[in-house]
Amino acid sequence: MNIELTGKTAIVTGSTQGIGLAIAKGLAGSGATVVVNGRKQSNVDAAVAEVRESAPDATVRGVAADLGTAEGCQALVDAEPSADILVNNVGLFGPQDFFDTPDDDWQHFFDVNVMSGVRLSRAYLPGMEKKGWGRVIFISSESGLNIPADMIHYGFTKTANLSVSRGLAKRMAGTGVTVNAVLPGPTMSEGVQGMLREAAEKSGKSLRDTAIDFVRAERPSSIIQRPAEVDEVANLVVYVASPLSSATTGAALRVDGGVVDSIA
Template sequence: MNIDLQGKVAIVTGSTQGIGLAIARGLAGSGATVVVNGRKQEAVEAAIAKVRESAPEATVRGVAADLGTADGCQALVDAEPAADILVNNLGIFGPEDFFDVTDEQWQRFFDVNVMSGVRLSRAYLPGMEKNGWGRVIFLSSESGLNIPREMIHYGFTKTANLSVSRGLAKRMAGTGVTVNAVLPGPTMSEGVQGLLEESAEKSGKSLEQAGIDFVKAMRPSSIIQRPAEVDEVANLVVYVASPLSSATTGAALRVDGGVVDSIA
């Protein structure tokens, strides 16, 4: 199976590290022109260099913009007015008790995790429809199905991603444009590593073992019994972004290690 994205322009939001950076690398390695994004110019430039390390022949550009705001989304669209592939990866997370989460925090999570994808999909989908081909992919989470008690505000936004992606798939019916959601489970990104560092230091265990312990304690339904690697998530996203996935749309595709205990 050969994934060939030559001639396609792919925008990956929140792609200076973690799953987003792995997706950018995977798309570039498959021949796409990749646009990376982050809030800070230095981080964007560093990400461009990392993508070029793994795909020296790739065309890679970057746009520094805070996509959690309408102005930031518009800045990205102004810099990159057209795309064939849009990966709405940008997201923030963090455990906090429901009763301690302020209105401002709820709004920030909604703006970053939901409205960034809404605004960019609204901007890029018409061009994809005109061209008769396109891919929009939302990075949701198993937390959108299994709402975590310690991150209700986060789980809510990931459920919203599923609603938007399914509805948009219906809206784009028959156009050659597909819209899907990908649902990672616990994944060993820099953000998750940061959360695990304290427990690893206290226990004297490696980060890898701390990740395994976390999954077994907090996501005991996991079948792989470990966090996924970022490339394992990116591999699915690259396939969904490709012409090979033409009959897959409106789907919630899990790469959660089996955390969601369901046969459907």
């Protein structure tokens, strides 16, 4: 199976580190022109250099914009008016008790995790429809199905990603444009490592061993019994972004290590 994306332009939001950066590298390695995004120009520049190093022949650009705002989304669209592939990856997460989560935090998570994808899909889908080809991928989470008691505000936004992606797939029916959601489980991204660093320091264990302990304690239904690597998530996204996935749309595709205990 050869994934060939030469001639396609892919925008990956929130791609200066973690899963987003791995996706950007995977798409660039398959021949796509890749647009990297983050809030800080220095981080964007570093990520662009890292993607170029991984795929020396690729065309890679960067746009610094805060996609948690309408103005930031418009800045990205102004800089990159068209795209063949849009990966709505940017997102926030973190444990916080429901009774300690104020309205402003709920709104911030909604703006970043949900409205960024809504705004950018609204901007780029019409152009994809005119060309008769396009891919929009929302990075949701197994937490959108298994709502964590300590991250209700986060799980809610990941469920919203599933609703928006399924509805948009129906809206784009018959156009040659597919819309899907990919659901990672616990993954060894910088964000997860940061969340677990204090526990690792207290226990004296490595971050990897601490992450394995976390999965087994907090996600005991995991079948792989470990966190995924960012490249394992990116591999699925690259396939879904390719012409090979043409009959897959409106789907919630899990790369969660089997955490969601369902056969459907």
